Amino acid sequence: MTADQWLIPPLLDSIPPSILAKADVLVTKASFLAGLLAPETAACLSRQLKVSDAEYSRIIDGHNTDLAVLEDANNLASTQSTLAEITELRRRLIAALAHHYHLVQTQPLSDGNGAVARLIVHIHFAQIGLHPQLWSLSRGVARRQEEYHAALGRTGGTQERLLAGGFQRTDQASLTFIEFMLDVCHEEVDYMTAALNRRKLRESVTNAFNTNSRLIEAGIRAEIAPAFLALLIQGALSRPEFKTFTGLQPEAASNQVGRLINIGLVVSPPSDVSLLEVGLPIWFAHEILPGLHMTR
Known part of the structure; x- marks a missing residue:
């Protein structure tokens, strides 16, 4: 990836209240889930989810992503991807999902960028305090993978090229993807919370x-x-x-x-x-x- 692709795209000027509300509630739900678990139990659960995430990524992307690629992405993201300049928590969350959209749109699918983009979102979510180690975004995406690929503009396993030499996606397409991903996040946090009450x-x-x-x-x-x-x-x-x-x-x-x-x-x-x-x-x-x- 180039340095520019690590940059978080500017937030959209107008974010619908429904999306802001979903982001707000997700923060509250994730905090409640974290409160259900002792640190030792949370650590055990996190290890199990890490194993399952690898399998779900294979299901979503149709192939195993090179571990070295993920390690490089993790190292780069930890140093270059930050949401600190966005002060409002719910807008940080939306920016993290917008970054996922941006990363997948600017790289060929064959490079395994779906898994990389989800890893970056996981890092962002950890920075925000959404406790992503206690629930699985990849599980939720895998369960709704056809909708996920459609929201990214993928058809038949390929990325939809709208302009020669690059991609052009509308603000509405980005918002549709963000709202879909928020729904997936809610479903997964709800699943874990219901099981662990x-x-x-x-x-x-x-x-x-x-x-x-x-x-x-x-x-x-x-x-x-x-x-x-x-x-x-x-x-x-x-x-x-x-x-x-x-x-x-x-x-x-x-x-x-x-x-x-x-x-x-x-x-x-x-x-x-x-x-x-x-x-x-x-x-x-x-x-x-x-x-x-x-x-x-």
């Missing part, structure tokens, strides 16, 4: 401890569910606290802790074996986040 989380964990074949085969007792739920919500507990939550006798509780560690659902940091932290292997993530991954 306390009542739903309790239902999902209880069901998993009663029916999941891995847990049953590992000898994990169903009555351990409330203790694990407490760990999932708090992120970390001391071993004595966790054992107390199980309601079991000390020897039985220790046995169950060992089994949970063996299957990766609980982690004991080498630096502090008296502490237990939540683990979130992919098979269990499916229990609390149904539909997180999709295949084609």
